[in-house]
Amino acid sequence: xxxxxxxxxxxxxxxxxxxxxxxxISEAAGDIIKAVMTDGDLKVINKSAVGQPIDVQTxxxxxxxxxxxxxxxxxxxxxxxxxxxxEVTSEVERRESGFSTDVLALEDRLPAEFKAIKPEDVVxxxxxxxxxxxxxxxxxxxxPKLNQVTVLIGIAYKNRAIAGVVHQPYxxxxxxxxxxxxxxxxxxxxxxxxxFDEKVVVTTAxxxxxxxxxxxxxLEKANLADRIEKVSGAGFKVLKCLEGATAYVFASHGCKKxxxxxxxxxxxxxxxxxxxxxxxxxxxxxxxxxxxxxGVLATAPTVNHDSYVNAIPDDVKAFLPETPVVTSKx
Ligand SMILES: Nc1ncnc2c1ncn2[C@@H]1O[C@H](COP(=O)(O)O)[C@@H](O)[C@H]1OP(=O)(O)O
Ligand SMILES: [Mg+2]
Ligand SMILES: [Mg+2]
Ligand SMILES: [Mg+2]
Numbered sequence: 001x002x003x004x005x006x007x008x009x010x011x012x013x014x015x016x017x018x019x020x021x022x023x024x025i026s027e028a029a030g031d032i033i034k035a036v037m038t039d040g041d042l043k044v045i046n047k048s049a050v051g052q053p054i055d056v057q058t059x060x061x062x063x064x065x066x067x068x069x070x071x072x073x074x075x076x077x078x079x080x081x082x083x084x085x086x087e088v089t090s091e092v093e094r095r096e097s098g099f100s101t102d103v104l105a106l107e108d109r110l111p112a113e114f115k116a117i118k119p120e121d122v123v124x125x126x127x128x129x130x131x132x133x134x135x136x137x138x139x140x141x142x143x144p145k146l147n148q149v150t151v152l153i154g155i156a157y158k159n160r161a162i163a164g165v166v167h168q169p170y171x172x173x174x175x176x177x178x179x180x181x182x183x184x185x186x187x188x189x190x191x192x193x194x195x196f197d198e199k200v201v202v203t204t205a206x207x208x209x210x211x212x213x214x215x216x217x218x219l220e221k222a223n224l225a226d227r228i229e230k231v232s233g234a235g236f237k238v239l240k241c242l243e244g245a246t247a248y249v250f251a252s253h254g255c256k257k258x259x260x261x262x263x264x265x266x267x268x269x270x271x272x273x274x275x276x277x278x279x280x281x282x283x284x285x286x287x288x289x290x291x292x293x294x295g296v297l298a299t300a301p302t303v304n305h306d307s308y309v310n311a312i313p314d315d316v317k318a319f320l321p322e323t324p325v326v327t328s329k330x
Contacts, residue, residue, distance in 0.1 A: 005099075005101050005104075008101055008104040008105070008107075009099065009104060011107065012104050012107045013107065013110060013114070013115040013116075013117070014117055014118060014119060015110065015114050015115070015117045015122075015155070015157075015162075015163065015182070016103065016104055016106060016107045016110060016182075017099065017104070018072075018076065018080075018119075018122070018124075018155060018163075019103050019106075019155065019163045019165065019180060019182060020099035020100045020101070020103035020104045021071075021072065021075050021076075021097075021098075021099045022072065022124075022153040022155070022165045023099070023100040023102075023103050023165050023167075023178050023180050024096055024098040024099050024100050025067070025068055025071045025072060025096045025098075025153070026068070026151040026152075026153055026165045026166075026167035026178060027096075027167055027176065027178055028067055028071065028094060028096035028098075029064035029067055029068050029128055029129075029151045029167070030064075030151055030167050030168075030169035030176050031169075032060065032063045032064050032067055032092060032094075033060040033063075033064055033129055033135070033149065033151070033169050034169055034170075034174070036058065036059050036060035036063060037060065037135070037146075041059070042058040042059055042060065042135070042136055042138075042139060043058060043059040044056055044057070044058050044136050044139045045057050045058075053207075056132050056133060056136050056139075057086060057132065058129070058132060058135060058136050059090060060128075060129055060135060061085070061086050061128055061129040061132055062086055062087075062089055062090035062128075063090045063092050064128030064129050064151060065084050065085065065086035065087070065088060065090075065126065065128040066088050066089070066090050066091060066092045067092045067094060067095070067096065068084070068126050068128055068151075068153065069082050069084060069088050069126065070088070070092075070095055071095045071096040071097070072124065074095055074097070075097060076119055077119075079119035079120065080119055080122070080124050081120075081122070081123050081124065081286050082123075082124045082126055083123060083124070083125050083126070083257070083258065083286065083290075084125075084126040084127070084128065084258065085126065085127045085128065085256065085258050086128060100178070100180070102180075102188050102189075103180055103188065106182055106185050106186050106188070109185045109186055110182065110185050111184050111185065114157075114162065114182070114184075114185070117157055121157055121158075122155050122156060122157050123155075123156045123284055123285070123286045124153065124154070124155055124156075125152075125153075125154040125155075125156060125161075125257055125258040125261035125262065125284060126152070126153055126154075126258055127150075127151070127152040127234075127235070127256075127258040127259055127262070128151060129149060129150075129151065130149070130150045130151070130152050130233045130234055130235040130236070130259060131148045131149040131150060131232045131233030131235070131236060132149075133205075133206045133232055134146065134148045134149055134205075134232040134233065135149050145231075145232065146169075146170035147168065147170050147171060147172075147236070148231055148232040148233045148236040149168070149169060149170060149233065149236075150166050150167060150168050150169075150233055150235030150236055150239070151165075151166075151167040151169065151235075152164070152165070152166055152167075152234075152235050152258065152259070152261070152262040152263065153165040153262055154258070154260075154261025154262030154263075154264070154265055154284070155261070155262075155265065156261055156284030156285075159283045159284055159285045159288075160183075160281070160284065161183075161260070161261045161262070161264040161265040161268065161274075161282070161284055162182065162183045162265055163180075163181065163182045163183065163265050163269075164180070164181050164261065164262030164263060164264065164265030164266040164269070165178065165179075165180050165262055166178075166179045166180075166235045166238070166239060166262055166263060166266055167179075168235075168236075168239070177189055177190070179239065179242075179266060180266070181265055181266035181267070181268070181269030181270060182265070182269055183265055183268050183269050184269070185269065186269065187242075187266065187269050187270045190239070190242055190243065191243075192242050192243075192270045192271070192301060193242065193243050193244045193300075194271065194300060194301040194302040195302070196244065196246055196300070196303075198226040198227060199223075199224055199225055199226045199227070199246040199247075200225075200226065200227045200228075200229055200240075200244065200245040200246055201216065201219055201224070201225040201227070201228050201229070201245065201246060201247045201248070201249055202228075202229045202230075202231055202237045202240045202241070202245045202247070202248045202249075203216060203228060203229075203230055203237075203248070203249050203250060204230065204232075204250055204252070205230040205231050205232045206232055207250075207252060207254050208230075209251075209252050211251040211252055211295075211316050211319055211320070212249075212250065212251050212252050214251070214313060214315075214316050215249055215251035215277065215295075215312050215313070215316050216228055216249060218311050218312060218313050218316075219247075219249065219308065219311050219312075221311075222307075222311035224246075224247070224307060224308055224311055225246075225247075229245065234248075234250075234255055234259035234260055234263055234296065235259075235262065235263050237250075237263075237298070238263035238264075238266060238267050238274070238298055239263075241267060241272060241298055241299070241300040242266070242267065242270055242272070242300065242301075245300060246299065246300055246303050247297070247298060247299045247300065247303065247308050248274075248296065248297070248298040248299075249277070249296075249297055249298075249308070249312075250277075250295055250296040250297075251277050251295045251312065251316050251319075251320060252295060252320075253291050253292060253293045253294075253295065253320060254291070255291070255292045255295075255296050256290045256291055256292060257282070257284055257288060257290050257291075257292065258290075259292070259296075260274060260282055260292060260296060261284050263298070264282065264298070267298055267300075270301050271301030271302065272298065272299055272300050272301045272303070273298065273299050273303075273305040274296065274297070274298040274299075275297055275298075275305070275309070276292060276293075276294025276295050276296065276297065276320065276322065276323075277294055277295030277296065277297045277309075277312055277316065277317060277320050278294060278295075278309065278312070278317045278320065278322075279297070279305070279306065279309035280294055280322050282294070282296075282323070283323065283325060285325055287325055287326055288323055288324075288325045288326070289323050289324055289325070289326055291323065292323060293320060293321055293322070293323045293324075294320045294321060294322050294323060295320040297309060297312070
């Protein structure tokens with residue numbers, strides 16, 4: 001006899017409940033993102049300091065951050081440590097209290113260690129809208145590639161990314177999809193490709209630097225990159241690595257912990273790997289500095305991660321040090 005949704009919730013551990021709620025909340029955030037786009041006034045601001053490269057934020061980033069944080073804290077009695085890209089400023093009335101029964105069905109496969117996780121053991125890393133430069137492309141006179149926009153909710157335990165929700169509001173035009181992964185448990189929402197006819201390496205479309213170019217050239221020389229695809233968003237690039245690309249390489253430090261936590265967990269759950277450019281694991285402790293100072297290197301399932309790490313030139317690695325863990329607030 002199959003269980004009702006409420007019965008599935010009642011028998012589930014905290015982690016499965018958190019991921020199941022995050023999946024549905026990411027979809028509510030996706031609805032809000034689409035509503036802002038339909039409304040047409042993105043209310044774009046530049047977050048960066050004077051003299052720094054432009055770093056845009058829109059009303060969709062702000063409103064999506066708001067609904068995600070408020071809904072998660074309401075559902076879990078304000079017990080969560082949430083670190084989000086944006087401040088919780090743009091009020092949205094809606095609270096999402098639903099959850100995905102597809103995610104709750106993973107409960108039986110959850111490792112015993114994960115079943116014992118409590119709210120105070122986790123850090124939730126939220127990027128309410130990854131790929132803002134695409135979302136806001138029209139403000140700079142360019143047609144946006146909206147399928148590159150994602151909502152990212154990542155869960156870290158003992159400093160490691162263990163569960164991730166990657167929601168694509170415009171997966172297929174206006175149709176959305178939600179992809180979820182829990183490490184050592186499973187992936188739902190996408191068919192993982194792990195055989196490759198050619199080595200496609202994805203990298204940044206909007207934040208290229210000399211080091212980024214040098215890393216890519218070295219991979220080409222080592223026959224590890226037959227074709228380069230420049231696309232936006234850390235979430236979208238990791239989805240690419242699950243659907244035919246071999247690697248995601250970003251030898252720069254603009255990408256932050258909320259960009260990589262959910263994608264890393266999803267990729268690792270599928271059998272892939274995500275580290276910094278030197279092969280060091282990325283730490284998601286609550287007191288870690290936010291920028292991924294060591295860059296990002298992700299490889300698809302069945303790909304030899306070390307071969308990519310080894311091909312990155314030493315001077316590029318030296319330029320991208322490991323992220324320090326700090327005790328003071330940043
Ligand atoms: N220099 C930077 N300044 C701000 N955000 C950055 C920078 N570089 C990367 N990011 C964030 O990392 C993501 C992946 O980078 P890229 O698309 O260049 O590969 C971007 O979508 C952006 O996230 P967000 O859109 O959430 O601000
Ligand atoms: Mg941003
Ligand atoms: Mg981002
Ligand atoms: Mg963002």
